[in-house]
Amino acid sequence: MDLTPYIQDSAAEEFLARLREGKFQSTYCPKCEKMFYPPRIVCITCLNENLKWEDLPREGELLGFTWQEDAFRCGKPDVLGVVGLEGIGNVITRIDAPYENLSIGQKVVFDTWETPDGMVLHQFRPIE
Amino acid sequence: MPEVYITGVAMTELGKLEEDSHQLSVQACSAALRDAGLLPSQMEGVLSTPTGYMTEPRKFVSQKMADYLGIEGGLMGDVDCGGNSSALALKMAIDAISLGNIKSCLVFAAQREIPPAKLRENPVENIRLIKNANALYDTYQGAFGVIGVICFYAMAIQRYMHLYGVKAEDIANMAVVLRDHARRHPQAAYRHPLTVDEVLDSRVISPPIHKLESSMIMDGAAAVVLASRELVTDTAKAVRVAGLAEAHDATSFLPYQGELARFPSSERAAETALSQSGYTIAEVDVAEVYGAFAGTELMVYEELGFFPRGEAPAAVREGRTTHGGDVLINPSGGRLSLGHPTYATPLLETTEIVRQLRGEAGKRQRPEAEVGMVHTEHGMMNGSMVMLLDRRGEEAGD
Numbered sequence: 001m002d003l004t005p006y007i008q009d010s011a012a013e014e015f016l017a018r019l020r021e022g023k024f025q026s027t028y029c030p031k032c033e034k035m036f037y038p039p040r041i042v043c044i045t046c047l048n049e050n051l052k053w054e055d056l057p058r059e060g061e062l063l064g065f066t067w068q069e070d071a072f073r074c075g076k077p078d079v080l081g082v083v084g085l086e087g088i089g090n091v092i093t094r095i096d097a098p099y100e101n102l103s104i105g106q107k108v109v110f111d112t113w114e115t116p117d118g119m120v121l122h123q124f125r126p127i128e
Numbered sequence: 129m130p131e132v133y134i135t136g137v138a139m140t141e142l143g144k145l146e147e148d149s150h151q152l153s154v155q156a157c158s159a160a161l162r163d164a165g166l167l168p169s170q171m172e173g174v175l176s177t178p179t180g181y182m183t184e185p186r187k188f189v190s191q192k193m194a195d196y197l198g199i200e201g202g203l204m205g206d207v208d209c210g211g212n213s214s215a216l217a218l219k220m221a222i223d224a225i226s227l228g229n230i231k232s233c234l235v236f237a238a239q240r241e242i243p244p245a246k247l248r249e250n251p252v253e254n255i256r257l258i259k260n261a262n263a264l265y266d267t268y269q270g271a272f273g274v275i276g277v278i279c280f281y282a283m284a285i286q287r288y289m290h291l292y293g294v295k296a297e298d299i300a301n302m303a304v305v306l307r308d309h310a311r312r313h314p315q316a317a318y319r320h321p322l323t324v325d326e327v328l329d330s331r332v333i334s335p336p337i338h339k340l341e342s343s344m345i346m347d348g349a350a351a352v353v354l355a356s357r358e359l360v361t362d363t364a365k366a367v368r369v370a371g372l373a374e375a376h377d378a379t380s381f382l383p384y385q386g387e388l389a390r391f392p393s394s395e396r397a398a399e400t401a402l403s404q405s406g407y408t409i410a411e412v413d414v415a416e417v418y419g420a421f422a423g424t425e426l427m428v429y430e431e432l433g434f435f436p437r438g439e440a441p442a443a444v445r446e447g448r449t450t451h452g453g454d455v456l457i458n459p460s461g462g463r464l465s466l467g468h469p470t471y472a473t474p475l476l477e478t479t480e481i482v483r484q485l486r487g488e489a490g491k492r493q494r495p496e497a498e499v500g501m502v503h504t505e506h507g508m509m510n511g512s513m514v515m516l517l518d519r520r521g522e523e524a525g526d
Contacts, residue, residue, distance in 0.1 A: 006265075012268070071279075073273035099335065
């Protein structure tokens with residue numbers, strides 16, 4: 001069964017390719033000196049198309065978490081969360097911890113995660 | 129500019145229905161036209177929406193209806209923006225009439241989902257529809273297998289509870305109040321009594337959301353007839369559009385910036401629509417709001433300005449939103465208990481408010497309701513519309 005996700009543009013393709021290399025990066029506009037998440041193929045402030053890929057913060061704060069009952073690709077139940085990255089914004093991600101062990105405001109750290117169908121996505125886990 | 133009136137409303141039964149979306153639509157349209165005292169030949173526009181998410185392909189919905197009912201005019205099309213689609217169709221019709229381009233318009237929407245059992249018989253089609261559902265979300269949300277917005281709303285509700293100390297019982301109580309409202313509505317899909325314990329004992333779908341705190345997508349149709357003053361046939365039944373505003377955020381489903389527990393588009397739409405109408409929120413007698421979950425229903429009450437932040441749970445607990453309270457919100461039973469055929473929902477909300485303002489709501493009537501509000505939204509409240517309706521149509525038709 002082909003469950004390849006919707007890849008919306010070349011930036012999304014590049015983001016996932018960099019994750020496979022262990023890089024957690026997004027696009028940066030050198031003219032505006034502004035980082036975007038999610039990555040773009042064009043700067044939404046000045047419309048510059050010559051963007052660079054830069055590292056995103058690897059630590060953040062857990063803003064919310066739940067599990068999905070009907071999701072595919074992830075396990076069931078699998079914990080989905082939103083992590084706040086300072087100066088960047090909200091990142092939707094897998095959380096690598098039991099739901100019961102989590103709380104809003106926890107500090108979490110980035111890691112990669114290989115899905116059962118061979119994709120590499122990101123996940124965050126609580127910092128001990 | 130010409131004033132716009134809602135002169136006819138109708139809805140079908142709601143639930144798992146056998147009829148095709150076209151048949152449901154014809155039933156709703158003909159009933160709404162009879163309610164308006166107008167014939168199809170008097171319509172100058174016809175607007176509709178898609179017919180569901182997990183559905184048979186149905187395109188050119190309004191075009192088929194124009195042919196079927198014999199409507200020739202100056203405005204036709206299908207509007208697609210999720211749960212707000214039929215609200216935006218209403219807005220297009222209202223704008224066209226108020227600009228003087230047309231004098232009347234029929235707006236209808238039907239939802240007819242493929243039954244899950246039938247989908248299981250056709251795994252290839254099932255996978256295609258699931259992939260379509262997943263592709264509603266951008267790569268950075270969809271890659272995690274999301275096929276429904278409930279997980280995002282769950283985190284918004286979780287943060288709302290965290291920020292304001294809202295208890296699980298408060299969320300469950302919202303579902304109970306809506307069920308109590310639906311028990312007075314003969315066309316509501318869910319009318320058996322419900323308790324807080326039953327809600328909290330129901331399965332957790334996506335924590336903190338329990339099954340009985342979640343609306344159920346179902347089949348059904350509704351239609352609304354809009355007209356300029358000269359086509360008002362019964363002044364006692366005409367309801368005036370007093371204000372209407374749409375607002376949207378720069379977001380698609382879960383916001384990448386800002387607080388998850390806020391829905392700014394709903395706040396902005398309400399402020400603008402109220403300002404247009406000249407009414408204050410305290411003057412609204414009855415409202416239908418688009419709360420797909422019990423938790424977000426409470427959050428929307430605050431975004432619309434009915435209560436300060438964090439105070440909706442106490443207000444609902446104290447009976448301020450039910451019969452005899454400050455304002456009657458979702459007398460139909462709302463999305464949780466009336467039923468939620470997504471594309472038709474804004475027209476169902478409008479139908480309820482029109483019936484309330486006409487004094488036709490039977491056991492669920494708000495006495496002497498004069499000002500009503502309809503709130504609708506799409507996505508994860510990424511965009512919202514608020515419409516104010518009043519009884520001034522009676523005077524204008526003199």
